[in-house]
Structure formats: C-alpha cells, structure tokens
Amino acid sequence: MSTLSYKTLSVNKENSNKEWLLVNAENMVVGRLATRVANLLRGKHKPCFTPNSDCGDNVIVINADKIRLTGAKITDKVYTRHTGYPGGQRFTTPREILSKFPERIVEHAVKGMLPKNRLGRQLYRNLYVYASATHPHQAQEPKNININSIR
16 A cells, blocks of 8 residues: 555645635624634634644735624723833723724734734734725635634
8 A cells, every 4th residue: 555645735835725705893792703813814714724834814804893892891991002111001992992993903802812923923914904894905806704604
C-alpha cells in the first residue's frame, strides 16, 4: 500500500481559498456577533482549519451603528485608553463611541477575540467594518451570510 496517499496537507496562506463574506450587524448583540466574526476570520468554520496560518475569510460587517448591547452596558461599560502622556488615561462609554465612531465598538470586540500575536494582527487586517449599509467592496462580490447559522 502506498503511503503517499495518506499525506496530511497543511493549509497555508498560498493554498487557502479565501472568500469575501458580508455580515449584516443590524439588531445583533455585540458579543455574539464578535465571536462569530472572529471564527470566520480565523477559518474555524472550514474543514481545513489550521491554527497557525491565515486560512480564514475576509469579512465585511455593515450596519455597525445598529448593534445592540444587553443590560446596562450602553452606560455602565467603560473603554479605557491612554494617550502616552502622564495623567493621560481617558475613559469613554459605548454611548459616546456609538455617536462618533460606531464601527469601533465592533472592531474592538472582534480584536479582543483574536490571538494576541503576529497571526492575530494579520487576521485583523481581513476585517472591514462600516457604519452604514453601503461599502466599497462590490468588486470582490461578497457572499451574504446569515451569521446566526454559523456556530
């Protein structure tokens, strides 16, 4: 019996078939949306998932301004950042961020669910979030996906 037929193929960036997926975030809870988008970015929904390579898809998230936060998170949750100067710690709530930059809440949630290494930074570059229903990626012909069907 030939052992060449039992070779395990490891998927890498060159031989993975990346698709463009379109996700509508309207009326979705932020955390549940972010976990499913992170799984799409990593490629965990594919049978050829390889944990050490970028085999996920490019994901476009539209309607980020229509997301939901459960409970009292809209006022009680606090995002902390630092300017780099002494005494430069700044605090904002999701309500303030939604009024100025609604796509940043989804980006922050998804980025926190990706690996904290070079691969995670590379995967984050495959995420495109837009506040409205329009996006500039029509040429890529993104496939509309129902995010609730992904586990």
